[in-house]
Amino acid sequence: MPLPNDGAHHWRVSLPFVLLCVTVSRLIVLATAAYFAKDGDIGRAMCQWDCGWYSGIMARGYQPEANAHPAGDAANWAFFPFFPYMTRWLAALSGVDVLLTALAMNAVAFVGTCAMLYQYFLRIVGRDSAAFAVLLFAFCPLSLYFSAPYTESLFLFSIVAGVLLLQDGRFLMAGLAGAVASATRNSGFLFGFIYLAYAWHAWGGWRGMKALSPLNLRIVLGFLLVPVGLELYALFLHSLMGDALAFSHVQRAWGRVFSNPVTALWSGLAAPGYLVRIRVVMVLIALFGAWKAWRWGKRGEAIFCALSILLPASTGSLDSLQRYVATSLAFVFVLAWIAMRLPRARWVLLGCFALTTPWMVLRWTEGWYALP
Amino acid sequence: MPFLDRTRLTATKTCLLTLIALVAAFHVYVAYVMATPKVGEAYRLYFIERRSIPWRTLLSLEPYRLGERMDFADERWAPQLIDFSVSEQFGMRMANNRAEVVLNLADSKPRELVIEGTAAVTDKLPRQRVAVSLNGQKIGELSYESRDIRSDVMTIPAAALLDDRHLLVIEFSARKQKPWLPGKQHVPYGIAALTLRASSAPAP
Numbered sequence: 001m002p003l004p005n006d007g008a009h010h011w012r013v014s015l016p017f018v019l020l021c022v023t024v025s026r027l028i029v030l031a032t033a034a035y036f037a038k039d040g041d042i043g044r045a046m047c048q049w050d051c052g053w054y055s056g057i058m059a060r061g062y063q064p065e066a067n068a069h070p071a072g073d074a075a076n077w078a079f080f081p082f083f084p085y086m087t088r089w090l091a092a093l094s095g096v097d098v099l100l101t102a103l104a105m106n107a108v109a110f111v112g113t114c115a116m117l118y119q120y121f122l123r124i125v126g127r128d129s130a131a132f133a134v135l136l137f138a139f140c141p142l143s144l145y146f147s148a149p150y151t152e153s154l155f156l157f158s159i160v161a162g163v164l165l166l167q168d169g170r171f172l173m174a175g176l177a178g179a180v181a182s183a184t185r186n187s188g189f190l191f192g193f194i195y196l197a198y199a200w201h202a203w204g205g206w207r208g209m210k211a212l213s214p215l216n217l218r219i220v221l222g223f224l225l226v227p228v229g230l231e232l233y234a235l236f237l238h239s240l241m242g243d244a245l246a247f248s249h250v251q252r253a254w255g256r257v258f259s260n261p262v263t264a265l266w267s268g269l270a271a272p273g274y275l276v277r278i279r280v281v282m283v284l285i286a287l288f289g290a291w292k293a294w295r296w297g298k299r300g301e302a303i304f305c306a307l308s309i310l311l312p313a314s315t316g317s318l319d320s321l322q323r324y325v326a327t328s329l330a331f332v333f334v335l336a337w338i339a340m341r342l343p344r345a346r347w348v349l350l351g352c353f354a355l356t357t358p359w360m361v362l363r364w365t366e367g368w369y370a371l372p
Numbered sequence: 373m374p375f376l377d378r379t380r381l382t383a384t385k386t387c388l389l390t391l392i393a394l395v396a397a398f399h400v401y402v403a404y405v406m407a408t409p410k411v412g413e414a415y416r417l418y419f420i421e422r423r424s425i426p427w428r429t430l431l432s433l434e435p436y437r438l439g440e441r442m443d444f445a446d447e448r449w450a451p452q453l454i455d456f457s458v459s460e461q462f463g464m465r466m467a468n469n470r471a472e473v474v475l476n477l478a479d480s481k482p483r484e485l486v487i488e489g490t491a492a493v494t495d496k497l498p499r500q501r502v503a504v505s506l507n508g509q510k511i512g513e514l515s516y517e518s519r520d521i522r523s524d525v526m527t528i529p530a531a532a533l534l535d536d537r538h539l540l541v542i543e544f545s546a547r548k549q550k551p552w553l554p555g556k557q558h559v560p561y562g563i564a565a566l567t568l569r570a571s572s573a574p575a576p
Contacts (some may be wrong), residue, residue: 066419066427073418073427214381217388224395231402242410244402249419257422 014131015115022114025138025357026107029147032361043099043149045365050079050320051099051149057084058091058098064241066250074253077246081233082183083151102149109157110146114138116160117332120167124296125340132339132346133332139353140335141360142326148364155184156327162191163301166198171215174198175222183229186247187324190307192226197300199223256315268318279321283309289330292337305330413539417474421508423541425454425474433476433539439571442473452476456565463489463521463564466502469546471562475570477538482570485526485542489565491516501547502562506532506540514563521566528570540570 030042037045047055053076062081068074083102091101114134121130137143146153162177178195181188199219203209209216234244243249268280290305308328312321325331339346409420414430417423429451436442442449444456444464455471456464491500493516500516509532514524546562 071427072431212385214384214388217385217392221388221392221395224392224399228395228398231399234402234406238405238410242412243415243419244406244409246419252419252422 014118014127018118018131018134019111019115021135022111022138025143026110026147028139028354028358029144029361030103030107032358033147033365036362036365043097043103046103046148047099048148048364048367053079054084054087054102054149054151055099057081058088058102062237062240066253069253071253073250075246075250077237077241077250078186078254080151080184080186080188080230080247081236082180082229083154086154087149099149103147106147106149106153109153110138110143113146113153113157113160116157116164120160120164121332121336123167124298125336129336129340132350133336136335136339136346136350136353137332139350139357140331141353141356142322142331144357144360144364145323145326150323151184152323152327155181155188156329158184158188159191159194159304159327159329163194166195169202171195171199171202171219171222172225173222175225178222178226179229181229182227182231183233185327186230187308187311187327189227189230190304190311192223193303193307194300195223195226197298197303251315254317254319256317258314259316261310261313264313264316264318276318279318282322282325283313285334286325286328286330289328289333289337293330293333296333298333301329301333304328305333413537417539417541423454423474424472425541426451430474430539433474435478436475436570437478438480438482439569442475442568444565444567460564463566465492465564466544466546466562469548469562471544473542473544473568475540475542477540477570480572481533482528482540483572484528484570485511486523486567486569486571487514487526487563487565488521488523488567489514489563490519490521491563493517493519500562503545503547505543505545507537508541508543516563542568 030046033045034040034042057076057079062077063075066073066075068076087098087102087105090105091098094101096104114137117137118130118134121133124130125133146156158177158181162174162181165171165174165177174195178188178191181191202215202219233247237246238244265280265283268276271277286309287306290302290309293299293305294302305328309321309324309330312324338349409416411420414427417425418427418430433452434448444453445459452474453464453471454474455467457467458464485504485506487504491502491514493500498517502514502516503510504512504514504526506528509529511528511532512524512526544563544565
């Protein structure tokens, strides 16, 4: 089936519609949280699980030594700085509470991400399916994480912005977007794989790579910029407590050790309780999305999708894997495929999502253990 | 103007090449910093080497003076015996095929290690071999062919104490061997230690 490639014409036509729907989806999430919030404090209601770590960084910065958790071995070094510091600075500028600032910033970033995702999928699956894929994404239960005071929203924003910049051949700017991603989450450096795929395409193979042209030099410089965000954080940690890799080493406090991801997923399927199995199924669905990306010629994105999921699965723990699925792009590829190939099912799915998400938000505000 | 175009092109290339060199040098510097952490011994053992000693234990270790006899049955040393069983009549056996003892040296570096112990030797398992490592470096192997209690003296090579460490991790690794005991993945037990002494001079 030939894929449409006439995106530019429809972009302006449908953008307001997409923005409106996505904004409505955020309002539904926030209104649900506000309705169920104790004392009407929506910031506190949405601040669950790891948000405690982020709000600690916003208030007091990074810890010089590990002393949290009952074992006393946990510290906030595992949580990357771009989101909490951005929130802190914006809150200081605006004079608004940090948690409310985080909610607003994430909501705006999510709307921006969805607008960019629409533009991206427009060139892959066409106007109708792209719009529907973005709608499904905006209303899906996992979109909860893009409203909570977590890093997900800014991370996906920087990744998708980077991909669009690469498509436009703006490699230096794409490298900077990658640097933001790597300062936001530990898996941000994986954007380098997407970058390499587009660079390879721009070079046109080995021969184009050898020339010392300004374009090639920009491509190399942009690529070198991608891990800079992570490296600046590493240098900060080194100056704070002496270990530049503390963000990785402290994972021990959460029981994470490197292991075979296939073994971890297999044992997850065999584990008692349905929640772990649901996570494994989500991973399998996301891997299907990575495969679809590969089939649609998006090789870099496919590798990014697969590694973004398999890397956290290789830490021996399947906790929080649903959040990695949400930000891996693979999930949106699956939704785009559904929107294109299953025109009736997509309406059913949209209805299910729209009904389930408020329930998920309610459970989130209650601190349900399945959602961190 | 072709000349101006060429000049501009050369200037752009020079600028980009300089930036590439700077960012590449930054990467090399960060890689060096990552490879050379400046942290305390407790942090290194727990977070970097991922030793199984609990973090809080590492931060509050009883000081050990050279020549002191470390009785495994003494409650005082209990937190420093990792993956050993509870005290039994023949000593404290390894709970699995690997166990550790941590010493927090109060004074100078030891030259030898004296281990008094025995091993679970049966008809089916006529021999037990237990490798002994100090701070990750193998310093010897204990081989048991009977249940008799005996003392083994091991010389500590200078290379095992090269860096300025005060925490010594003595690791016991029992060699896996067949036939495996029913219901167990590996042969447990290895050594059943009674006492340990690290000293700077030969035992009296």
